[in-house]
């Protein structure tokens with residue numbers, strides 16, 4: 001899938017919206033990206049995941065997919081389905097991502113880490129720590145979208161089906177505020 005096609009799908013599904021948004025970080029942005037709006041359609045989820053699968057095709061014998069909740073779960077499950085292997089997810093308890101529900105990683109298990117959107121890479125780093133503590137072997141990271149502008153180095157291959165650069169402004173230096181364009185909190189449909 002080329003970049004143009006990916007963007008067409010993001011816009012068609014409402015995943016990529018243009019306007020003036022207040023992000024959870026407090027920054028303002030002319031774009032808002034909500035990956036769940038693409039992945040609510042299984043046929044798109046299947047297409048994006050098959051690209052990740054093809055990229056890591058030469059890594060034979062991947063035995064387990066590990067993802068951070070919540071965004072990574074649907075991606076992990078679909079990839080696990082395509083590869084015919086199991087998947088688990090880590091979820092936040094307080095500040096920390098941990099494996100619950102009896103999920104386990106075996107020593108030397110060959111693992112692919114997945115996420116829906118990589119922004120700062122913080123959750124993925126926590127998953128890498130979980131894998132290392134369990135003495136598993138992570139071969140790489142797969143994601144639907146990389147918003148990090150390729151600034152994150154995880155020490156292993158990262159493949160994202162598409163790069164969507166995040167444009168953000170400090171609230172007091174926002175050109176959209178200067179143009180008096182109404183500020184919207186994504187998801188709420190409310191104008192602030």
Ligand SMILES: [Zn+2]
Pocket residue numbers: 020028029171174175176177178183
């Ligand atoms: Zn603004």
